[in-house]
Amino acid sequence: xxxxxxxxxxxxxxxxxxxxxxxxxxxxxxxxxxxxxxxxxxxxxxxxxxxxxxxxxxxxxxxxxxxxxxxxxxxxxxxxxxxxxxxxxxxxxxxxxxxxxxxxxxxxxxxxxxxxxxxxxxxxxxxxxxxxxxxxxxxxxxxxxxxxxxxxxxxxxxxxxxxxxxxxxxxxxxxxxxxxxxxxxxxxxxxxxxxxxxxxxxxxxxxxxxxxxxxxxxxxxxxxxxxxxxxxxxxxxxxxxxxxxxxxxxxxxxxxxxxxxxxxxxxxxxxxxxxxxxxxxxxxxxxxxxxxxxxxxxxxxxxxxxxxxxxxxxxxxxxxxxxxxxxxxxxxxxxxxxxxxxxxxxxxxxxxxxxxxxxxxxxxxxxxxxxxxxxxxxxxxxxxxxxxxxxxxxxxxxxxxxxxxxxxxxxxxxxxxxxxxxxxxxxxxxxxxxxxxxxxxxxxxxxxxxxxxxx
Ligand code: SF4
Numbered sequence: 001x002x003x004x005x006x007x008x009x010x011x012x013x014x015x016x017x018x019x020x021x022x023x024x025x026x027x028x029x030x031x032x033x034x035x036x037x038x039x040x041x042x043x044x045x046x047x048x049x050x051x052x053x054x055x056x057x058x059x060x061x062x063x064x065x066x067x068x069x070x071x072x073x074x075x076x077x078x079x080x081x082x083x084x085x086x087x088x089x090x091x092x093x094x095x096x097x098x099x100x101x102x103x104x105x106x107x108x109x110x111x112x113x114x115x116x117x118x119x120x121x122x123x124x125x126x127x128x129x130x131x132x133x134x135x136x137x138x139x140x141x142x143x144x145x146x147x148x149x150x151x152x153x154x155x156x157x158x159x160x161x162x163x164x165x166x167x168x169x170x171x172x173x174x175x176x177x178x179x180x181x182x183x184x185x186x187x188x189x190x191x192x193x194x195x196x197x198x199x200x201x202x203x204x205x206x207x208x209x210x211x212x213x214x215x216x217x218x219x220x221x222x223x224x225x226x227x228x229x230x231x232x233x234x235x236x237x238x239x240x241x242x243x244x245x246x247x248x249x250x251x252x253x254x255x256x257x258x259x260x261x262x263x264x265x266x267x268x269x270x271x272x273x274x275x276x277x278x279x280x281x282x283x284x285x286x287x288x289x290x291x292x293x294x295x296x297x298x299x300x301x302x303x304x305x306x307x308x309x310x311x312x313x314x315x316x317x318x319x320x321x322x323x324x325x326x327x328x329x330x331x332x333x334x335x336x337x338x339x340x341x342x343x344x345x346x347x348x349x350x351x352x353x354x355x356x357x358x359x360x361x362x363x364x365x366x367x368x369x370x371x372x373x374x375x376x377x378x379x380x381x382x383x384x385x386x387x388x389x390x391x392x393x394x395x396x397x398x399x400x401x402x403x404x405x406x407x408x409x410x411x412x413x414x415x416x417x418x419x420x421x422x423x424x425x426x427x428x429x430x431x432x433x434x435x436x437x438x439x440x441x442x443x444x445x446x447x448x449x450x451x452x453x454x455x
Pocket of ligand 1: 012014023041
């Protein structure tokens with residue numbers, strides 16, 4: 001939690017000596033709160049006050065990185081309880097769990113399925129983030145071989161879950177001696193190591209420190225989480241994730257919320273780490289509902305079992321929506337878009353540049369099989385009715401876009417179709433643009449039929 005100027009002032013020497021370049025300690029405190037000056041400008045600050053101020057400057061929820069390079073995932077560093085207060089910053093990573101007891105053919109099929117969990121929605125790629133292998137066999141050698149087999153078959157990030165730190169180190173040792181045939185030793189991909197036995201937290205912390213990988217600690221209560229993170233942090237590891245494993249969805253969500261609130265509102269550092277949640281439901285539909293609940297409140301990593309894309313896609317969509325900045329709607333570039341093999345006689349449709357509007361309209365036009373031009377007007381990312389109400393989608397703005405985009409030189413007609421919801425614009429638009437205006441359907445679902453009958 002960021003300190004106010006007055007909070008900072010209480011920690012300063014209050015001598016008003018001016019050595020920092022400010023007339024008073026209060027003026028310095030105000031500048032410090034606004035990050036216009038650094039603390040070291042005050043030579044009289046006590047060590048105790050410095051420690052308190054340095055600590056307050058840290059993000060309330062630690063940023064943790066799993067993986068490396070372009071595919072790495074970053075979780076944590078969140079600053080608000082509710083999205084409308086600002087936004088959520090680091091989208092929850094969606095992972096998939098496989099047991100090391102599965103036969104090789106099953107493991108290969110599983111990895112292949114997870115690799116294919118890549119979708120495009122409103123112009124953005126959404127996909128799975130991570131594969132987690134669990135040491136259910138309690139056989140370190142088998143676990144290591146399965147983990148390495150998976151690493152060789154995916155570019156996704158990796159997680160290792162076990163009760164035994166020896167099993168984790170076996171993976172690193174086996175992959176590090178060159179026999180495993182991986183491009184990189186396993187630990188160099190910065191997997192998340194998940195300690196599933198809280199009594200083994202210290203030995204896991206040693207492995208995390210030795211190989212510079214993030215660690216997840218399994219805890220059954222807030223108190224236990226605070227104790228374990230403190231122990232692990234003191235051992236020199238600070239990329240920590242908390243895996244709450246208390247029974248029951250409501251109990252878990254309650255604890256996730258308490259932990260987030262404690263970190264953000266009470267500045268309780270021991271709970272200021274991202275949260276990991278394994279789903280417990282077996283059937284795909286309840287598991288999907290459970291996973292979405294975790295994404296909403298407040299897991300940074302969610303690991304599920306079912307890899308059926310029909311159930312994964314809605315989860316990825318929910319995540320995409322929750323982590324969208326509410327003050328910045330997803331937009332497409334305002335310009336002419338060609339759908340299909342357009343000609344000079346193709347219809348011209350205008351709409352706004354709100355991504356969801358554009359992709360919905362484009363999808364319906366594609367399914368109509370009528371090659372069409374879409375002209376997206378700059379509505380600052382608002383949908384049709386919102387933009388109209390905000391005067392961002394007016395007859396004058398549409399006319400200006402028709403002129404500016406160059407469509408007049410592309411088609412051999414001057415007929416434009418506007419959304420049914422803004423039929424009120426048709427007369428004025430004809431007047432200011434010189435184009436003949438047709439009013440299209442209100443809903444995108446009517447576009448296909450409308451275009452097939454358009455002349
Ligand atoms: Fe206050 Fe420190 Fe500035 Fe002196 S140098 S006025 S003690 S803040």
